[in-house]
Amino acid sequence: MERTGKSLQLSRRQLLQVGAGAAAFAVTAGKSALAQSSSPTELLVTGGGGDFGVKLQKAYYDGFQAASGIKIVPQPYKGLAELKAMVEAKAWGQADVLLTSAGEAAMAEKLGLSEPLDYSLVKKDDLMKGSFGKNYFLTDVASSVLAWNTDAVKPGSEPKNWVDFFNPSNRAPRALFKNWNQTFEIALLGAGVPIDKLYPLDADLALKTLTAIRDTIRWYEGGAQSQQMLGGGEVDMGMLWVNRADGLVTDGKPVKYLNTNTVLDGDAIVIPAGHPNKDKAMKFAAYMATPEPQARLTNLTPLGPTNVKAVPLIEPDKLAKTATAPAFAATNRFQDFAWLADNGDKLTEMFNKWLLG
The missing domain is CATH 3.40.190.10 (Periplasmic binding protein-like II)
Incomplete structure (x- = not known):
């Protein structure tokens, strides 16, 4: 995507x-x-x-x-x-x-x-x-997947879920989409919120989760940039769109990713x-x-x-590589697009204020 x-x-x-x-x-x-x-x-x-x-x-x-x-x-x-x-x-x-x-x-x-x-x-x-x-x-249907660089993250220490990804004790640099849309959902999953309980989004909890790893975040604004960060070793792990993560794998980059427990758009x-x-x-x-x-x-x-x-x-x-494949479909969910449209004003203002803080 x-x-x-x-x-x-x-x-x-x-x-x-x-x-x-x-x-x-x-x-x-x-x-x-x-x-x-x-x-x-x-x-x-x-x-x-x-x-x-x-x-x-x-x-x-x-x-x-x-x-x-x-x-x-x-x-x-x-x-x-x-x-x-x-x-x-x-x-x-x-x-x-x-x-x-x-x-x-x-x-x-x-x-x-x-x-x-x-x-x-x-x-x-x-x-x-x-x-x-x-x-x-x-x-x-696209998914935001948890991906990591296998040169930086050794076998046995790779993140197994979003809770691992957002663990504040891990000080490794990580890539996130510079947008509350998608990023808030992923942060809430990182806080342990069940995927079927994401909406209405708890923006305060999402920002608290992001704050705990704030100094390790490397923001990207487009798919190509996220690939460069992860494939080039600027970050150890990141949230990437599935086609971008899979493109790195296909190109022979040292990257693996998970296609489970994530939001779909x-x-x-x-x-x-x-x-x-x-x-x-x-x-x-x-x-x-x-x-x-x-x-x-x-x-x-x-x-x-x-x-x-x-x-x-x-x-x-x-x-088999898609988020809607039988092996993954039951673990993932669509974003609530109508809810996002109704609440975009408030969440945009909260996220932008947090970025400036």
Whole structure:
């Protein structure tokens, strides 16, 4: 999964302050691409780039073009603030469809920034419970895994769970995502909170747990940075997104990871509210919900499908690496996306204040 460190970092108050400057930027940026966005044979889709972008192309974009005649034109990742500016300015030339984090998708729905999806085209009954809302659904399932560098952490002393990871007596440097979203959940697991009792999040306890290891934390703001930290030996262990951790293993780096007792999220599809291309965008959304392309993505990277009918189409050794594989599924849980959207303001302010303290 491809994210930026800005995911869910802006409170609703901050979003309302994006203002005319951001809107003007959106209009300016959108003018050059407006004709392209209006083309009946193209769709502008924002999402992850780099290696993950190549995998999205192979799993989804090429197949959709072959089936529909509509070409997907990838665009740089856009977060919640950019979506808000785009919708308010009607700067449609920036994107027809967004692939964003599930938490941001839930916030976009709550703020009225996204279109309701047509579930007559998407078979909701085929999607995993907890993987969709009125205005979004997850196209894949990612997990935040506990990973460690085997050169730094010798056999027998490796962390066996999040409680070990957050043990303050261990002064080893460790990597964490510089965002309360996901990090608070992991910290609460480190404090011994059962995974089925995570919500509502106890932010005070999460911050207390983080405070106990504060001087050992090395923050990252993106997946590539987390890989560099762990694979390069800057940290002994870290919370990494599963595809990033597995990528290190595949590349022969001295890394191992656990895919159990963790929270699940994923890339979610969002259509900007009021978009004139929403009908065409909905066709693409419906395609992304089908089993065949979801299975192709899992065969390329260890992100599980949300369509349960994709499972038989996935190579067994590839499925075994996902957090939704039979060996791991019962130990993990989805984030409560609606709760995150409802409480993002307060938690953002608490985390930012703690960072400054």
